[in-house]
Amino acid sequence: AQSVTQLDSHVSVSEGTPVLLRCNYSSSYSPSLFWYVQHPNKGLQLLLKYTSAATLVKGINGFEAEFKKSETSFHLTKPSAHMSDAAEYFCVVSVNFNKFYFGSGTKLNVKP
Amino acid sequence: DTAVSQTPKYLVTQMGNDKSIKCEQNLGHDTMYWYKQDSKKFLKIMFSYNNKELIINETVPNRFSPKSPDKAHLNLHINSLELGDSAVYFCASSLTGRVDQETQYFGPGTRLLVL
Numbered sequence: 001a002q003s004v005t006q007l008d009s010h011v012s013v014s015e016g017t018p019v020l021l022r023c024n025y026s027s028s029y030s031p032s033l034f035w036y037v038q039h040p041n042k043g044l045q046l047l048l049k050y051t052s053a054a055t056l057v058k059g060i061n062g063f064e065a066e067f068k069k070s071e072t073s074f075h076l077t078k079p080s081a082h083m084s085d086a087a088e089y090f091c092v093v094s095v096n097f098n099k100f101y102f103g104s105g106t107k108l109n110v111k112p
Numbered sequence: 113d114t115a116v117s118q119t120p121k122y123l124v125t126q127m128g129n130d131k132s133i134k135c136e137q138n139l140g141h142d143t144m145y146w147y148k149q150d151s152k153k154f155l156k157i158m159f160s161y162n163n164k165e166l167i168i169n170e171t172v173p174n175r176f177s178p179k180s181p182d183k184a185h186l187n188l189h190i191n192s193l194e195l196g197d198s199a200v201y202f203c204a205s206s207l208t209g210r211v212d213q214e215t216q217y218f219g220p221g222t223r224l225l226v227l
Contacts, residue, residue, distance in 0.1 A: 043218030093141040094212040102155045
């Protein structure tokens with residue numbers, strides 16, 4: 001069975017400090033993995049994706065994620081949080097061309 | 113230019129009514145999707161269409177019926193609305209429907225409140 005788990009429903013950081021949003025997956029196959037961001041009252045926007053190329057993936061707005069097969073993880077990081085990063089973040093796993101699963105989301109709060 | 117647009121943005125209606133939500137994309141994509149996001153932000157795929165053909169049809173009540181008049185449009189019709197249908201509904205599109213490779217582009221959402 002395939003699934004995706006976002007380990008934290010809420011993360012709070014201070015502006016200028018690092019961000020870590022955790023995502024673990026389970027899959028019998030080599031997965032593709034995505035991170036999407038949803039700002040308040042907006043639709044989702046792709047941050048980055050892993051589709052079996054380089055395991056360290058760089059995305060927009062300074063975010064990056066590393067695919068670690070041994071740990072079945074795809075954690076999202078950013079060295080320095082900005083107030084505009086406050087949003088809901090979704091990890092998505094896909095195992096074939098038309099099957100995908102969204103995580104339950106992590107709400108990132110950035111304190112001034 | 114808005115890539116994926118939805119109308120209306122807000123929809124407040126009474127239980128038992130029938131309503132439609134419209135979605136249009138101007139990206140030239142072949143595949144479109146409908147999602148439901150509940151109050152806890154959980155996202156659930158409902159349907160996807162590829163070039164007017166139904167591809168994904170998850171377990172949703174048959175009161176929900178998607179209609180795709182052409183590949184740029186995917187509308188969602190809901191019959192006999194219930195309180196539990198209150199949610200934000202998102203439309204999305206992708207180039208060919210290869211969800212393991214492609215980016216999905218989301219609309220701004222339609223906030224449905226059933227009273």
